[in-house]
Amino acid sequence: MLKNYNEDRTHIIDNKMAELQTVNEDLRNERTKCTFNQEELTNFIDGGAENTDMRRNIANFFFSEPRFKDEVPVEYLSHQEHYEQSIRKACIFYEKMKEWEEISNSNTMEIYTVIWTSGIDTAILKQSIPFAVHTIMFLPSLISQGTQEQKEEWVERAFKYTILGTYAQTELGHGTFIRGLETTCTYDADNEEFILNSPTLTSYKWWPGGLGHSCNYAIVLAQLYTQGINRGIHPFIVQLRDSETWMPMPGIKIGEIGSKMGMNSANNGYLAFNNVKLPRMNMLMKNSKVHKDGTYEKSPHEKLTYGTMILVRVLIVKSLVTSYLMKSATIAIRYSAIRRQSELRPGEREPQILDYQTQQHKLFPVIASSLVYKFAAKWLWDKYSAVTSQLERGDLDQLPELHAMACCLKAVGTADASVSVTSCRLACGGHGYMNCSNLPNIYSLSTATEIYEGENTILLLQTARFLMKSYETVQLGNFVSTSETLSYLKIYNSLKRSPWTTTLDCMASAFFQVAGSKIDDCYFTIKRLMDSGMAQEDAWNQTSIKLTQASEAHCRAFVISIYVKTLETNQFSPELMAVLTQLGELICAQWILNRLGDFLQHTNLKPNDVHSIQLLLEDCLKRIRPNAVGLVDSFDIQDEILDSALGSYDGNVYERLLSEANKSPLNKEPVNRSFELYLKPFLKSNM
């Protein structure tokens, strides 16, 4: 029997202490079974004990603010009331951020990253902050794309929130294909000004967060025309609303885009221009420039502008994917520990549903995914930091690889997260369908990440383009890769010669064999089609289902390899190492069985070995069972962030469900007025 490290863990989590007396008995029992030191895992997830402390301190600081408490949950408000509530809270939220900057002597971006990663903003606003784009895109774009003069004009005002901005790229008819944007910005050398226009309905800017009614500036992406020539897409800073009256500026049509599946507090907006005039200095000119006379000077480093786009994808993987996975796993696991249903053995008490193999199969892979993606996100973040430093020195060598990995990790990670959140919701039965479980809201946020910052299929095809290019150099014999993400391309075939063993190493190697084989298949399919006379573009389109699958396989192989490498660093205690190994084996078994055909076709796995993978899967579920609650506890997500009647630390699920129901305004009076108005006449009409 392993030592129970976690008996005193509760002293760490201040706000849970008061509730300890009333913790559900089943959950209490589960917690005594945990075999590893939860704080060790928590610290590792946070990237060190100091980070854990910082995160908890920030969370406590924000959650102690009484003005954030909702009297009526947002689900019961009208769209407009919800918006007004969000603006009220967002203003307080940004006030508090400033306060914390001073208290902690740290900067906005550092704090915001912690807030975003741990989901404090979502917990307070329930969906998203109307000013988020100001912080994540408007400010960084000013800083990275403005000249010194432009930064002096705007950056400080933006930091002090005397102006609020958004980032207006997407149009009603144009999403991922940036070259297709229709908004025009024409330079008039006589007056030294630009003229912005929305020539068509499809050129209306559409989607920018906060654009509807919540900001007065925007960086607008438009087709630049100078000296009668189209110079492509460039960024302009545009004032949208008068600072005193908040009325739209002349020539500007503006509104919100309407009700959405989620993120309704984001106030996404639309925007159209009718001969809106801008001073020349409102084009962000750090890279390309337009001189007074209209001469255009092209940027020497066009790829430098990629930076911001990649950043947001990296942040999605780092923050959102794992946050959605961890939150939904915590909610569903705790609920499954207290929910008792049906019978396993006649005459015995109804078992905890966590004891059903099918329930474990729905939930434990979500725990495993949480950590697998967390480890991959750490790699991606480090890579991003390294490449950004290289970029500053003018070294672009690793940019394509970073871009390719950010694309596929964002695509596969967000898709997996959405499927997992759904799996957790369905595992909670009808109660998971209640908004107070928070699972519907987590899903609406999670599935949004499948679309924004690059639609997932398109991102997979971008990764595929990189893979095809790299594989071509392998075929031409010029392949000298120093990168860990591609090194397998030369050797995957030789890996197939080893016998199958159902170990973590063997399985991890099989993922590379699948990825390599799929890349090879795509490469030669395209080649064959082109050899038969097909145009390259058509051959590409004709292979694109397989190309997306090759990118996905590449991504999974990479993610698994990073997990295995992280375990090999020997930084974990033996107790934690045992559990992390089980989770790694589980996710390998699960992903192999999900795409078993690939493994039977392309790896050293033989049909006779399949049985051993199924047994491993079932065995992992059994071995993880006692630690299930301990694992999600060590994700250390506060009740305020979980925001779930099913997932609270104390497990008092039924009491909370009833108390949440009674918050409905409909339950504030025994008879709704619709009885006298409609129902009574209907019942009396005696049809």
Place this chain on the structure above:
Amino acid sequence: MLKNYNEDRTHIIDNKMAELQTVNEDLRNERTKCTFNQEELTNFIDGGAENTDMRRNIANFFFSEPRFKDEVPVEYLSHQEHYEQSIRKACIFYEKMKEWEEISNSNTMEIYTVIWTSGIDTAILKQSIPFAVHTIMFLPSLISQGTQEQKEEWVERAFKYTILGTYAQTELGHGTFIRGLETTCTYDADNEEFILNSPTLTSYKWWPGGLGHSCNYAIVLAQLYTQGINRGIHPFIVQLRDSETWMPMPGIKIGEIGSKMGMNSANNGYLAFNNVKLPRMNMLMKNSKVHKDGTYEKSPHEKLTYGTMILVRVLIVKSLVTSYLMKSATIAIRYSAIRRQSELRPGEREPQILDYQTQQHKLFPVIASSLVYKFAAKWLWDKYSAVTSQLERGDLDQLPELHAMACCLKAVGTADASVSVTSCRLACGGHGYMNCSNLPNIYSLSTATEIYEGENTILLLQTARFLMKSYETVQLGNFVSTSETLSYLKIYNSLKRSPWTTTLDCMASAFFQVAGSKIDDCYFTIKRLMDSGMAQEDAWNQTSIKLTQASEAHCRAFVISIYVKTLETNQFSPELMAVLTQLGELICAQWILNRLGDFLQHTNLKPNDVHSIQLLLEDCLKRIRPNAVGLVDSFDIQDEILDSALGSYDGNVYERLLSEANKSPLNKEPVNRSFELYLKPFLKSNM
């Protein structure tokens, strides 16, 4: 070149005529390409031209009612306003039903089935009708479980809507396991009355539709106690609210359960009893009885009460699964025909996104699924009708098979529908996330069907129980099946000897080989575990992942076989037959590739044949492409039912998106009051 049958089709669809001048050009072009007679397919889907007429007549009757028009879309209302709106509309809706009964000389259930199947109710109420349970469960239960005397007392009042009822089975702590219900109903022979109690919080009735504030009667399922003995679960009719004041009756605590992911107009409620007294005659006694002195008389035909439960599952498959599939396919296909994005060939106009192979791969299988499940639903409905007649003659022979097929078709069908709706939504990019696309709402309704009327995993395990029993008789040599759903169990192994050909017949046979092999594997796994000393219940649980997969494989094999058999009836014109064959091949290829490992392990498919399936899939996508819009047009779903800015018949997507956005109350004034209240002080605070 095939004759274009569809040139005059428009005259049939009256309400589309006015819009014809403005139909989007791309959609108009698509429609000229259709190679088959759409009306032929429409009529087949409806089950005959008369049914098509009836459906269109009912729809036009309802949609011409001006009182159903929303001034402000429901998404912008508060929860309470939404509820009040729903009651108003529901009363009008039921009035109109009565009117139509008289006009058409048909009965409530017939009309309601058409309304439900075609989604007219959802189109009008946007989510669901608070009185739906009255019609689908309260009334049928009174009729099937009441004595003659009881029917006289209540049925006519229910038909005339002088009382409104619901069906209260599920409890806060108890869902699918009916024996675990805690509500008690104790007979007091001295006073000849029952006493209802909710002994615990977990015994609160929870979920019944309309229960919150919209009905005054309920059939309540409770543990019956007579003469001190628990007699199991029985149905009681209970008055919940006073008919004049609508106040809850003495001892009754009642409210709504609060905000949900969808179906918020359903007014699902909770209910608790504190010594509520009922006359003896309020137990529905057609089956079991309690005599005046408390003597209990058990029902001779316990299984007869299964009927209603099975009916609702059959109706879900018949109506909802296909309705959700067809609606979302129509929306996404039409949108993909008008949406142009990115470039396939440099310099050319942006292509319709329907031309991308990856887009076709997301959408065309949804068209195919729509029809595949439609055909299976027809079989299930006929089977249900046949078995119900047999039941009335006391013949229970085919009940277990009906139950097993209803369970797995409901489970696999609703799960497939939800995944497909999501695929369609994601295929529409950001615009699919807008509520005005209607895809989020369709998803919220579709995913609800995965949970209600039996959670899907539990249903699959019920089918598995039937399969294990049947397979045991095969093993014991006593297997004499006259049923088409099981006949393969004896021969699936011999099918493996034929060589693979990638034809519809060969693929359909492979599905049986997979199902049979998986059933065999489960059977012997359980046997082995029990032989090694494990209790049967534990062996079952230990095999349950595989059991659910075996049920799913059984279901898919059945669904494919029904589709192939329907094509073999030779009732289609050659042009339609060609298209239906392509769709059948597509869905086979898609499902085989999805579970390729199963087919490589358990069928005559060899690794070398896999390539031919991938090619078939790609080829089907190409061949279906010209008919994609024609196919969804022939689903014949009116704009009012699609209720989608992206999916309307005229394809004026961007105009509708803007006009929907401008319905937001926030867009009714240029500056929201939150500016003066919160934003302005925030911006001026100069932090």
